[in-house]
Amino acid sequence: MQKKRSTFLFSMLCFGLAFLYVPIFILIIYSFNYSKLVPIWGGWSTRWYTKLFESPEVWEAVMLSLKIAFVNACFATLLGSLAGLALVRFGRFKGRTLFSGMISAPLVMPEVITGLSLLLLFITLSQLIGWPSARGFTTITIAHITFSMAYVAVIIQSRLSGMDESLEDAALDLGAKPFRVLLDITLPILAPGMLAGWLLAFTLSLDDLVIASFVTGPGSNTLPILIYSRIRLGLRPDINALATIMIVTVAIGVLLAAWIMWRQDKQRQRDRKLAAGDSLKHDLDD
Amino acid sequence: MSQAAETVDRPWLDADAQPFIKIRGMTKRFGDFTAVDNVDLDIYKGELFSLLGGSGCGKSTLLRMMAGFESPTAGTVHIDGTLMNEIPAYERPVNMMFQSYALFPHMTVAKNVAYGLVRDGLGKSEVTKRVDEMLDMVELGDFSKRKPHQLSGGQQQRVALARALVKRPKVLLLDEPLGALDKRLREQTQFELMNLQEELGVTFVVVTHDQEEAMTLSTRIAVMDQGKFMQIGTPTEIYETPDSRHVASFIGSTNIFQGFVVENKPDHVLVQSRRDDSLFYIDHGLDVQENAKVWVAIRPEKIRLSKTPPKKAGPNQLSGIVQDIGYLGRMSTYKVKLTNDKIVEITHPNQVRPKSGEHLADWEEKVYLSWEPTSAVVLTK
Ligand SMILES: Nc1ncnc2c1ncn2[C@@H]1O[C@H](COP(=O)(O)OP(=O)(O)OP(=O)(O)O)[C@@H](O)[C@H]1O
Ligand SMILES: [Mg+2]
Numbered sequence: 001m002q003k004k005r006s007t008f009l010f011s012m013l014c015f016g017l018a019f020l021y022v023p024i025f026i027l028i029i030y031s032f033n034y035s036k037l038v039p040i041w042g043g044w045s046t047r048w049y050t051k052l053f054e055s056p057e058v059w060e061a062v063m064l065s066l067k068i069a070f071v072n073a074c075f076a077t078l079l080g081s082l083a084g085l086a087l088v089r090f091g092r093f094k095g096r097t098l099f100s101g102m103i104s105a106p107l108v109m110p111e112v113i114t115g116l117s118l119l120l121l122f123i124t125l126s127q128l129i130g131w132p133s134a135r136g137f138t139t140i141t142i143a144h145i146t147f148s149m150a151y152v153a154v155i156i157q158s159r160l161s162g163m164d165e166s167l168e169d170a171a172l173d174l175g176a177k178p179f180r181v182l183l184d185i186t187l188p189i190l191a192p193g194m195l196a197g198w199l200l201a202f203t204l205s206l207d208d209l210v211i212a213s214f215v216t217g218p219g220s221n222t223l224p225i226l227i228y229s230r231i232r233l234g235l236r237p238d239i240n241a242l243a244t245i246m247i248v249t250v251a252i253g254v255l256l257a258a259w260i261m262w263r264q265d266k267q268r269q270r271d272r273k274l275a276a277g278d279s280l281k282h283d284l285d286d
Numbered sequence: 287m288s289q290a291a292e293t294v295d296r297p298w299l300d301a302d303a304q305p306f307i308k309i310r311g312m313t314k315r316f317g318d319f320t321a322v323d324n325v326d327l328d329i330y331k332g333e334l335f336s337l338l339g340g341s342g343c344g345k346s347t348l349l350r351m352m353a354g355f356e357s358p359t360a361g362t363v364h365i366d367g368t369l370m371n372e373i374p375a376y377e378r379p380v381n382m383m384f385q386s387y388a389l390f391p392h393m394t395v396a397k398n399v400a401y402g403l404v405r406d407g408l409g410k411s412e413v414t415k416r417v418d419e420m421l422d423m424v425e426l427g428d429f430s431k432r433k434p435h436q437l438s439g440g441q442q443q444r445v446a447l448a449r450a451l452v453k454r455p456k457v458l459l460l461d462e463p464l465g466a467l468d469k470r471l472r473e474q475t476q477f478e479l480m481n482l483q484e485e486l487g488v489t490f491v492v493v494t495h496d497q498e499e500a501m502t503l504s505t506r507i508a509v510m511d512q513g514k515f516m517q518i519g520t521p522t523e524i525y526e527t528p529d530s531r532h533v534a535s536f537i538g539s540t541n542i543f544q545g546f547v548v549e550n551k552p553d554h555v556l557v558q559s560r561r562d563d564s565l566f567y568i569d570h571g572l573d574v575q576e577n578a579k580v581w582v583a584i585r586p587e588k589i590r591l592s593k594t595p596p597k598k599a600g601p602n603q604l605s606g607i608v609q610d611i612g613y614l615g616r617m618s619t620y621k622v623k624l625t626n627d628k629i630v631e632i633t634h635p636n637q638v639r640p641k642s643g644e645h646l647a648d649w650e651e652k653v654y655l656s657w658e659p660t661s662a663v664v665l666t667k
Contacts, residue, residue: 169355170388172375174402174453184401188392268435 024247031240038235048241058226058242065223068137069205072144076201077194079145080152085186087153088160089168106150115214118143122215135217143215144205151204152197159193192260199257203250296520297330298506304367306331306489307352307457312361314347314513321347323513324361334483334490336500339510340536345493346385348510349459352491353382366456376405381455385462387446389434395445396421396430402453420448423482440471447479451486460492464499476502497537501525509533525585530667534583541589541630542665543582550576555664556601557582561626565601569659574666581665586633588661591620592654593647602662604655606630608647620646622653630655 031049035042052058083103087096106114122132122139132138167189171181187194209224216225223246230239297303305328314322321344329335337345350356352363354375363370370378381402390398396417403413421427424444434442443463450458463479464472480503483490494500500507501521509516509524509532517524517533528534531542543566549556550572557566557580566582574580596603609629610621613636620632632655634646647653 164386164388166384166386166388167390169353169375170382170384170449171390171401172355173353173380173382174449175376175405176401177376180405185390 027240028244028247031237031244033237033240036237038237038240048238049245052238052241052245055238057221061221061223061226064137064220065206068141068144068222069202071141072148072205073198073202075141075145076148076152077198080149080197080201081156081190081194083149083153084156084160088157089186103150103153106147107154109147111208111210112214114147115143115211118146118211119214135215136220139215139217140212140220140222143211144201144208147211148201148204151200152194155193155197155200156190159190163189192264195260196257199253203253207246207250296505297333298328303330305329305364306333306366307491308362308364309352310362312348312351312363313359314344314351314356315359320513322351322358325513325515327508327515327518329489329491331489332487333505334480334492334503336504336507337491337493337510338495338497338500338507338536340495343510344513345495345510346461349382349461349491349493352457353380353459354378379455380457380459381450381453382459382461383446383450383463385465387434387442389442389445389449391434393433394430395426395432395434395437398434398445399449399452402449406453416452420452424448440467440475443467443475447482451482451488454486455488457489457491460490462493462495464494464496472499479503501537509536511536527663528583529665531581531583531665534663534665538585539631540583540585543584543628545580545582547572547574547576547578547580550574554659557664559626561628564604566662566664567601567659568662568664570664572664572666578666582662583665584657584662586619586631587617587635589630589632589655589657591622591632591634591646592656593651595654596656602657602659604630606653606655608649608651608653611647611649618646620653622655 030038032044032046033040033042034045034047083099086093087100087103118139122135126132163186167185168181171185172178176184207224208222209228212222213225213228216222221229223242227239227242227246230236307327307329309325309327312322312325312327313320323344325348337348339345347356351358352365352370354370354373358371365379390401393401399417399420400413403416408416417430418427421430424447426441426444426448429437429441429445434445437445447463450460464475467475476499479490492500492503494503501524504521506518506520507524508518511532516536517529519527524533524537528537528540534540534542543557543564544560545557545566546560547555548558548565552571553569555568555570555572557568558564559566568582572580595605604622604624606622606624608620609623612619612621615636617633617635620634622630622632624630
């Protein structure tokens with residue numbers, strides 16, 4: 001009975017994992033296909049990778065995407081951390097519930113709506129004050145910041161509520177003014193959360209297609225936009241190569257974040273063992 | 287001269303002495319819940335004062351108001367003659383040791399201890415010197431490069447103490463300083479704390495819910511309940527002459543009998559039990575009317591237990607059947623069921639090693655209880 005259930009669970013697990021990863025594997029394998037026709041296997045080759053980087057269009061898209069992702073991650077981390085701090089630390093200020101709801105709304109808002117409303121905002125603004133005069137890097141970055149800062153705020157919020165509030169009291173008690181407490185105590189403790197938030201914002205921006213296509217303008221193609229526009233003309237092996245590179249980049253980002261967390265955990269365990277060993281030695285010495 | 291000598295160690299008896307911490311009418315409300323209720327308190331220089339009470343009675347809130355983390359709804363705090371109400375926490379001459387220690391996890395032990403001095407703008411060499419001194423005092427000199435989570439609970443506690451003391455505060459506030467330690471380390475640390483306090487002459491205010499700890503540590507204890515003080519006094523006063531049933535049963539264990547006053551003279555009172563005719567003769571006068579309802583409290587260790595009936599019948603005598611015996615090592619407890627079904631607890635030190643299974647009295651045996659007129663106290667509330 002027990003056995004039966006565990007085989008069932010195991011096969012469900014395998015099925016689920018296969019569902020998630022088999023398409024990606026196929027994509028990666030086909031990116032090394034020599035044949036020009038995607039569904040026909042023509043032997044191993046890296047020719048599409050070389051070809052890819054001969055195209056200036058692809059290079060431009062890669063650089064634009066990276067630039068947007070980087071600027072977005074920095075601003076989203078800054079603003080998201082401030083929002084998270086305001087929500088957790090400054091008690092029950094007026095309109096806190098509204099603020100909290102508004103912060104997390106972008107997490108569940110359909111991307112189409114976010115994209116459309118931002119596009120309308122940019123059009124209205126450019127009519128009213130003449131800015132932004134053209135849509136492209138700036139507008140995409142702003143759009144990305146609005147939704148990725150929500151993710152950062154959530155990460156910071158959870159990290160803050162797990163933090164001992166008396167740490168800040170202790171610093172105050174030792175003579176630090178509130179702003180110093182923020183610099184010396186709160187921010188360093190939040191740093192790992194902020195790093196994780198930065199990486200998340202970076203990857204979110206890197207693979208966003210919907211919002212970017214709403215708020216972009218002529219000539220400003222991010223990597224996902226480029227891939228999508230080319231794929232509409234039919235499957236192409238060089239796009240497989242491009243997608244593989246994207247997958248690898250994102251995977252590296254995620255693994256990096258996981259590794260940071262894992263290392264901290266490991267360190268903590270080792271420290272605990274060290275402390276236990278010491279107190280034992282101390283006891284025996286007495 | 288004798289008057290002066292008497293009040294040097296006990297400044298609270300001296301009407302002219304100026305309290306170091308003076309709290310008047312202190313109230314703290316959270317919404318419509320009153321955590322601290324119109325409290326007055328005087329604490330004198332060099333005292334080790336304990337706030338003792340059950341969970342949620344407002345001890346921490348009172349302490350946090352002294353430190354400046356919480357602003358009182360009403361009332362004033364003076365420390366060393368200065369009104370503190372408008373002075374922020376980072377400018378008060380007090381330091382606090384937190385229940386959770388609140389060591390900064392991203393700083394080494396030395397950096398933790400140095401933090402307060404650096405914030406005060408002291409020079410680098412002065413900071414290093416004082417940190418080293420302090421760490422040596424708490425015997426953690428070898429650990430200065432470690433991070434807090436690389437230390438055991440007892441070591442963390444000593445770092446927290448060092449960090450709070452290194453600024454040489456006028457008052458040290460300690461919120462359950464020994465809460466996280468095991469019993470052996472706790473007892474050892476209690477004495478270390480007392481020695482340190484004597485050495486430095488800093489005024490300590492300690493929050494605790496452990497009555498034994500309060501008894502060992504303190505010059506005086508304030509027993510708190512629901513945001514109010516029930517009684518303030520020396521450990522002996524609190525233990526031997528509690529002024530209410532709540533205090534009597536909160537500190538140690540006690541047997542309480544309900545009764546009414548049948549005779550009230552300046553030098554004694556006679557109380558008769560509600561349940562039967564047994565009489566209690568207590569050798570102190572009382573400010574109540576005859577027939578008033580009162581309670582008599584007798585500590586378990588002050589009752590004599592005997593298998594032979596007393597020679598002469600009189601007050602302060604009871605009899606019953608042994609219902610339960612507990613062997614606690616240094617003493618044994620006997621639960622005696624009186625004829626009126628009330629259970630009385632008696633403790634008896636094990637001065638000689640009892641042979642196995644042999645006790646002062648046996649289960650189900652008839653025993654006689656008696657005590658001195660000085661042993662019981664009458665309570666009116
Ligand atoms: N910030 C707050 N908001 C609302 N209620 C609070 C707040 N802080 C404390 N209280 C309430 O005030 C009461 C007293 O709290 P306090 O922390 O002073 O208790 P305590 O005596 O220290 O108890 P313990 O021994 O459990 O630490 C509790 O009932 C608590 O729920
Ligand atoms: Mg408390």
